Amino acid sequence: MRIQRPDRFDGTAGKPGSQFTGSVFPYVTMAQTDGVTINTVNFTPGARTYWHHHEQGQILQVLAGRGYVFAEGELHVIRAGDTVWCPPGERHWHGAAPDSFMTHTAISLGQTVWADPVTDQEYSATPIDGAQEEETDDVR
Template sequence: MRIKHPREFDGTAGKPGSQFTGSVYPYVTMAQTDGVTINTVDFTPGARTYWHHHEQGQILQVLAGRGLVCANGEVHVIRAGDTVWCPPGERHWHGAAPDSFMVHTAISLGQTVWADPVGDDEYAQQPIDGEEPTDVR
C-alpha cells in the first residue's frame, strides 16, 4: 500500500512547450506507480493539452467547470461530474471551454505519447453538447 498526501506535491504552471497551450496548474497526485499516473489539473479558460494518446488508455473525471474533449474529429462538451474513457491508442486532447475554468483528474494507464499542439482552428470547432443546461432556481 502507498498513501500520497497532497502536501507532498506542488502545483506547477504549465509552460510553453510542456504539452499544454494556455495556463494550467497540474498537481501530480501519484507519479507513475505500476504503470499508473494520476494528475489533477486546473485549466484556465481556453487552456488545453496537446494531442496525445495513452498506451493503455486514460480516464478523465471532471471535478469542476466546463471543458472540451476531442477524439476522432469530434469535440464534446464535458462538465463537472462527467467521466471520460479514452481507449488505448486513441489520439485526443482535452481542456477548458473558452469561457470557463475546468478541473479534472486524469488517470493515465501506461506510457503517454505526446504529439503536436492543438491548433486554434481545431479548438474552435463547434462542440457536441450532450446535455442541455437546466435552470435551477
C-alpha cells in the same frame, strides 16, 4: 501500501511549450505506480493539452467547470460530474472551454505519448453538447 502527498509538477509542466497551451495548474496526485499516473489539473479558460494518446487508455473525471475533449473527429463539451474513457491508442486532447475554468483528474494507464499542440482552428470547432441533447430529448 504507498501514500503520496499531492505535489506540483516540475517547473516545466503547465507552461506553454511543454504539454499544454495556455495556463494550467497541474498536481501529481500519484506519480507512476504499476503503470498508473494520476494528475489533477486546473485549466484556465482556453487552456488545453497537446495532442496525445495513452498506451492502455485514460480516464478523465471532471471535478469543476466546463471543458472540451476531442477524439475520433468530434469535439465534445464536458462538465463537472462527467467521466470520460479514452481507449488505448486513441489520439485526443482535453482542456477548458474558452469561457470557463475546468478541473479534472486524469488517470493515465501505461505510457503517455505526446504530440503536437492543438491549433486554434482545431480548438474552435463547433462542440457537441450532450447535456443540451438530453434536455431536448426530455421535451419530446
